[in-house]
Amino acid sequence: MTITRAFAGLAAATALALFAAPAVASAATVSQETAATAWGPYDSAGHRARAAGSLTVSGEDHADLPVAAKARVTGKVHDRTKDASCGWVVFRITYRTADGNLPFKQRGIRNCTYGTPKSFTFTDKNVYEIETKVCSEAKAAKPSLNCVYGGTWKVVYLSK
Template sequence: MSGTVSDLARATSTCGWVVFGIATVNTAGNRVTWKRHHVRTCAYRTPKRFSFTNHRVYQVELKVCAERRAAEPSMQCTAGNPAWKTLYTSPH
């Protein structure tokens, strides 16, 4: 997965977050594990590039938030409302 994220919040204390929920399948094909990957930028209108790789991906979901500067997105950002958007689901 690769792309860019931009912060459109003018407040200097607010950052743009993109959070990915990634479901991967184990090698036996009988267990799905969810993990999260997040990218943050606090530079107003300055795109930040990101790239990461996962193998045996079953599903990818996305959520975008604008909130305070922190090491990780808050529970409010990663919770279910508003809903996650599905980007990819494996046909298998």
């Protein structure tokens, strides 16, 4: 009876090792750079501004908290008004800090030239999520609180 239990235990341990090891190994792997993914076009209220572009992520690590080691966002923002207003595309980037927290920062790109799109590119590290919003408002050094806090953010990237 004890020999049968020993063989049953050994068989169970072997099966667990065979099936669990690849799953653990694949969970800890880091993916290579992915192909560029298009985002947008997103319009502001009244279609007074528009933004679109692409996103490339590399080094997605799913071992602990899923983040991309590097995310590169490129795109263009269009001002579709002939008056003194400007088109804004605002990004909210949530990233992981060394202690595991998930704060966010914002980047805003402004274009005040009707008919001429403005190109932009930026890269961030340890990215968990990227969201965007497009606004059209008066020329200023940064987007207004109404632009940043009003309306809905569109998810461009979410690490899974």
